[in-house]
Amino acid sequence: xxxxxxxxxxxxxxxxxxxxxxxxxxxxxxxxxxxxxxxxxxxxxxxxxxxxxxxxxxxxxxxxxxxxxxxxxxxxxxxxxxxxxxxxxxxxxxxxxxxxxxxxxxxx
Numbered sequence: 001x002x003x004x005x006x007x008x009x010x011x012x013x014x015x016x017x018x019x020x021x022x023x024x025x026x027x028x029x030x031x032x033x034x035x036x037x038x039x040x041x042x043x044x045x046x047x048x049x050x051x052x053x054x055x056x057x058x059x060x061x062x063x064x065x066x067x068x069x070x071x072x073x074x075x076x077x078x079x080x081x082x083x084x085x086x087x088x089x090x091x092x093x094x095x096x097x098x099x100x101x102x103x104x105x106x107x108x
Contacts, residue, residue, distance in 0.1 A: 002026040002097040009090060009102030016082050020102060022075040022092035029094065030070040036077050037098075038088040045090070048075055059085075082106045 008020040022034065036045040046066040047055040054066050065078040075092060084106050091101035 002094060004092050004094060004097055004099035006090065006092055006099045006102040009104045011105040011107065012082055013108050014083055014106055016106070017078070017080045018082065018104060020077045020079065020090055020092075020104075022077075022099060024073045024075070024092075024094060027094075028070070029068065029073050029075065032094050034068065034075045035093045036066065036075075036090060037093060038086075038090050038104075040089070043088075046077060079104070084108075 003025045005023045006020060008018060010018055012018055031050050033047055033049045035047045037043060038045050045057050045060055046064055048066045048068045056064060063079065063081045066075065068075045079086065087104060087106050089101040089103050091099045
């Protein structure tokens with residue numbers, strides 16, 4: 001059974017930074033793409049591919065960086081220059097599996 005656990009969310013002021021983590025258990029992530037989404041509507045934010053590539057939504061390009069540590073079976077997302085519109089529940093996904101999410105709130 002695949003399990004994904006997100007962490008690292010919090011409350012920050014605009015312009016601040018956070019790093020989210022997605023710890024995966026139940027399989028080896030090195031052969032899989034992993035994605036980050038935001039909100040109940042599931043807006044796609046970023047992906048890291050099994051081949052080491054990265055993809056970003058236009059709204060976060062240049063501000064967010066997704067990375068993976070295959071040895072730790074963990075995917076990270078460094079979020080810089082945060083804006084109020086980045087606020088939401090962030091969750092990671094692998095295949096059809098999703099975590100419970102971690103809340104990010106950007107407010108002055």
